[in-house]
Amino acid sequence: MANAQALAQPKIEDREALNEYLDDLTDLVPKIERDVAALKQTPSDQNVVSNLFRTLHNIKGDAALCKVELGVLISHPLETVLGRLRAGELRFTPLLGEIILLSIDRLEQAVEMLAAGKALADLNLVGLVRGLENLIRAPQDRLDEAIGDVIESVTGFRPNPASLPGGREAAPPRTQEAIADDLLFFRSLAQQFESRSTHFAGRSARTLRLALDTNEIAGAPVDPVQLEAAVYMHDIGMMFLPEQAWLKLQRLSEHDKKVLRTHPALGAGLLERMNGWEGAAEIVAQHHEMPDGAGYPQGLKAGQICPGAKILAMVDAFEAVMLKHTHRGHNRSLLRAIAEVNACNNQFAAEWIEPFNRVIRRMIEG
Numbered sequence: 055m056a057n058a059q060a061l062a063q064p065k066i067e068d069r070e071a072l073n074e075y076l077d078d079l080t081d082l083v084p085k086i087e088r089d090v091a092a093l094k095q096t097p098s099d100q101n102v103v104s105n106l107f108r109t110l111h112n113i114k115g116d117a118a119l120c121k122v123e124l125g126v127l128i129s130h131p132l133e134t135v136l137g138r139l140r141a142g143e144l145r146f147t148p149l150l151g152e153i154i155l156l157s158i159d160r161l162e163q164a165v166e167m168l169a170a171g172k173a174l175a176d177l178n179l180v181g182l183v184r185g186l187e188n189l190i191r192a193p194q195d196r197l198d199e200a201i202g203d204v205i206e207s208v209t210g211f212r213p214n215p216a217s218l219p220g221g222r223e224a225a226p227p228r229t230q231e232a233i234a235d236d237l238l239f240f241r242s243l244a245q246q247f248e249s250r251s252t253h254f255a256g257r258s259a260r261t262l263r264l265a266l267d268t269n270e271i272a273g274a275p276v277d278p279v280q281l282e283a284a285v286y287m288h289d290i291g292m293m294f295l296p297e298q299a300w301l302k303l304q305r306l307s308e309h310d311k312k313v314l315r316t317h318p319a320l321g322a323g324l325l326e327r328m329n330g331w332e333g334a335a336e337i338v339a340q341h342h343e344m345p346d347g348a349g350y351p352q353g354l355k356a357g358q359i360c361p362g363a364k365i366l367a368m369v370d371a372f373e374a375v376m377l378k379h380t381h382r383g384h385n386r387s388l389l390r391a392i393a394e395v396n397a398c399n400n401q402f403a404a405e406w407i408e409p410f411n412r413v414i415r416r417m418i419e420g
Contacts, residue, residue: 060123061179064168067121075120076165078113084319085109085352086158088339090151091326095336097146101358106154107136113161124168124179128161131186144194149201149213153189156205157182181207228330233279236328240286247293253377261285264369264413269362272409276362280333283325284366288338291320315350318342337362341370345403356403364403368410371395371402389418 066072089106093099110133117125132154138144160182164174185204192200206212241258248254262285269276295313322339325331340363343349345356349367375391392414396407 058180061127061183062175064122064124064174066168069169071120072122072165072169075116075122075125076169078116078120079162079165081316082109082113082116083158083162084316084323086113087155088319088322088326088352090154091332092336093146094148094151095332100140103136103140103146105352105354107133107140110136113158122165122168124164124174125161127183128157128164128179128186131183131190132157134190135186138190144197147198147201149198149205152213153186153201153204156208157186160208178208233330236331237279237282237286240283243290244286247289250293250297257373257377258286261366261369261373264372264410265365267413267416268365268369268406268410271412272406276337276365277333280331280337281362281365283331283334284337284341284362285369287321287325287334288341288366288370289317289321290324291317291322291338294320315342318351333360333362336360337366339363341366343367344401346400359403361403361406364406365410368395368402368406372410372414 086106086109089102089109092102093106096102110129114126114129114133117123117129135144135150136154139146139150144150160177160179164177164179167174167177182204185200185207189197189200189204202213244258248257262282265281265285266278269278269281292314295317318339318341322335325335325338337360340352340354340359343352343354343359343363344367345359347353347355372391372395375394392411395402396411
């Protein structure tokens with residue numbers, strides 16, 4: 055049974071370590087949210103389950119290192135439940151995703167309040183952890199019922215699984231008019247992004263043409279509508295960051311790079327909250343991942359990266375190379391740009407290099 059005193063009236067053993075843990079949570083929580091959203095779309099994806107388990111394990115480990123006991127107490131039963139999910143003893147359900155998100159929300163809120171010197175009694179962390187501990191032993195046929203008990207005890211409301219994203223009731227089909235309206239809105243956001251620098255003028259239109267043509271030449275394995283939305287939205291997250299992190303022409307500091315690497319999750323988070331754009335959200339979230347696992351934010355490898363993200367990674371890099379020295383008064387030629395991109399082919403998915411090169415060859419010859 056959890057240490058009720060450590061949950062209701064936790065002591066701060068090291069304030070600097072507590073603030074460090076809060077920073078760690080800020081980095082890790084978006085990964086939890088993104089993986090839960092992915093599992094609501096593909097509940098049997100074991101790669102996502104493993105990623106989710108590792109992130110939660112890191113949250114627990116960081117809590118232990120920083121001596122934040124309530125972080126260990128909340129994350130430990132969740133980690134155990136996810137261990138059962140990873141082992142195939144449980145199946146993912148929308149309610150399981152909901153209790154994971156609720157628990158992480160409470161953990162983040164508790165650490166913020168603790169750092170601010172506020173009391174935690176209203177968060178009912180004792181009830182939350184005791185409920186999570188009951189889930190460790192729950193069989194699959196009683197899992198949602200047990201999760202409902204936990205959620206009701208903490209929030210006062212009994213969840214209806216059918217009302218949750220990814221629940222039993224499918225969202226009504228989108229009309230073509232609604233889809234067109236969304237794309238118009240996404241394009242307007244992209245144009246706002248472009249207006250931040252004269253070097254960005256026409257960037258979205260160029261990137262979109264390259265992405266759609268590359269996809270078409272390869273037989274259109276990616277939904278063109280989702281790909282179009284992703285092109286418009288892939289860098290919108292930068293607009294929520296300090297401009298010095300993404301508009302300055304000089305070499306970025308390590309701090310700027312760390313800040314900049316949060317932008318895919320911000321853009322994907324916006325799309326995830328809009329009905330019908332889950333595919334675009336996945337593309338945006340993964341467009342800086344690399345086949346060898348050296349990308350960000352999750353370090354995914356080739357088979358874990360969706361095809362749309364692989365296309366976007368390549369065309370986005372090509373556009374960046376074309377604009378590389380515009381501040382010096384000259385642009386890259388198409389030939390020089392494609393030569394530079396091909397020289398970095400280990401950065402991109404091998405199966406998309408030839409279709410992309412064919413698009414560029416057609417541009418050069420046309």
